[in-house]
Amino acid sequence: MMRRLPDIAGGIPRRGASVLVLGLVALFVAGAVWGQEDTRCLDCHGKPGFKKVLPSGRTLDLFVEPTLLRLSVHKDKHCVDCHADVNEVPHKEIPQKVNCRKCHYQGNTEGAPQTGRYLEFDNSVHGKALKAGNPKAPACQDCHGDHFILPGSDPRSNVSRSNIPQVCGGCHLQIYGQYRESIHGKAMASGVKDAPVCTDCHGEHTIARPEDRTSSVNPGRVANTCAKCHAKVVIMKKYGINSEQVATYEESFHGIANEFGVLKAANCASCHTAHDILPPDDPRSTVNPKNIPKTCGKCHPGANANFAKGRIHIDAKDPSAGIVYWVALGFKVLTVSTLLGLFLHIGLDLFRQIRTRKEKDGGNGKTGEERS
């Protein structure tokens, strides 16, 4: 910023004046020029309909609504603070994509938030792709927006929860379509605040491929991720959903195998799918009884309609488990009574042996080692 002052302010003396005078003058001039500078950019970019037709035939809308920046978190910034490579008007080159890292790094003095997210992003699937030079990889502004950046808590923000699906859907169009039809997407659209959006499962700046073991959607961690909501009684009670589903999964062979690192064992998404989750009563749902043979058949070839006979999530301690509950109870009674009987028998045997030994000891003054 400052280095551009002489270009614009021309003849202002920079040498030989007292520091105080220079400072005051600089402040005044700077204020005047900063205000002017945006004005100069807006001479063109502030005209509605200002656009450029690229050689490819694509039309680029270059109009910038000036009030947007003033309403955003960057209200004190000026065009060239970010578009730093623009140094003449009109600029001949198409400016580079803005590099937010100019201010957004941990330890910055620009007033940008001090957070580890900048680095997290570098390790995310998007950050890695960006670094590798993938032109389609999203940088900060692709999700957060450009001139109208607001904190995520502001509902008008690009990254507010209710806007996230559209933002991600901008690139992940097919998945967005699935999500919008899913029970989660529909709930979100109808204003259910608890319904998950993309980032609730995938993470934000930490987003990683499912194959990545650190990913929240890695097969080994999916159950934990779903459990964030589905194991919470407070949330599930509101929608009449069983909050034991994760616990029963973890006790199932699928869950135990998964726990021991067998990632081919089914996790929540293996049966319920990831993006087009639908309630079992929906005929399109993968867990609709009609579709169960096909769903189970993905891993259990030849599964037939009998796979849908009986419940999938079983809690043997709950009477609703039916015959399994009674089997468990029966075994509990059998085990306790058998062990009590055996312990009693052992105790009585030992009692008798000790008494016999004492009698022998008392009788002839010797240790009774003889068999009773």
Next chain:
Amino acid sequence: MSTTPANGWSQQDSEAVIRATDEKLRDALSSDVPPGLTTEEAARLRRTLLDALPREAAQGARRLCHVFATDRERLREAEAKQRTRLAREASAVERLSLHLRVQHMILFSSCILLIITGLPIKFHESAVSGAVMSLFGGPSVTGFLHRAGAVGLTLIGLYHIFYSVAFRSGRRDFGLLIPKLQDAKDALRQILYFIGRRKERPLYGRFSYIEKFDYWAVYWGMVVMISSGFILWFKEAAINGFGKSIYDIAREAHSDEALLATLAIVIWHFYNVHFNPKRFPGSLTWWNGKITVDEFKEEHPLEYEEWRLSGKVAGEQEAAGEAPPGDNA
């Protein structure tokens, strides 16, 4: 004094020496010839002192020994007991045939393998389970070993049924293992004996109610574990045939019966063959099939009587050579 043997060295003797030498001790040790002594006297004194040290030490050690082995009588008693034990062992007879022992060995090897590889699944939250799983090389190896154990258990179970039908000894033993009203009476009498309400233990034949219980507990366990285990192993076929519930029932039964069987073995069977004070640290019958005549008479008096009448055991001192229950098909 120097000629007296070490064990004759008394407290008084050593005190006398110390008294006698006390005044001259320092001089005797510090110079070749202390003043007032001839060279010979000095030499003898030095010898005496040097001799006394190890003797005193030996005496002390002996006194220490007496603290632990309070009297010779005890020692003799222990030796006699050892002799009796050896004599008893020499008189042992083979009560369980090699045929049975091998069945038992295959059974317990399979069971141990099954328990070690199975319990980590039941107690999956425990850190020990993860360690056991890793020790074997992960869940897939553990799963394979569990199935290997299952095959062993199944085959030995089937073979035992064959043995119980096709072999004379098997048929005889199976017949003797069938629970009878007498067993209930025996159990009651045994309890009364335990609590001191009866003077004598009931007289048992080849199998007491305890052994019958063990046998049928294993039978029940094998039926439950093998049938449920195969449903879990061939789950697709089982569910396709009978619905998903059969899998859930099998899973529950397999898990619960596993715990029951493990506890019964670890508590009851280990008590009977290892931790019972009569047996500790363990009976070797599983290995050589032998039982001492004393134990035989005490624990299976009716069977012993049968053996005596048929000439399989001659008398108390004579070892009844080879008289296993026949394996003749």
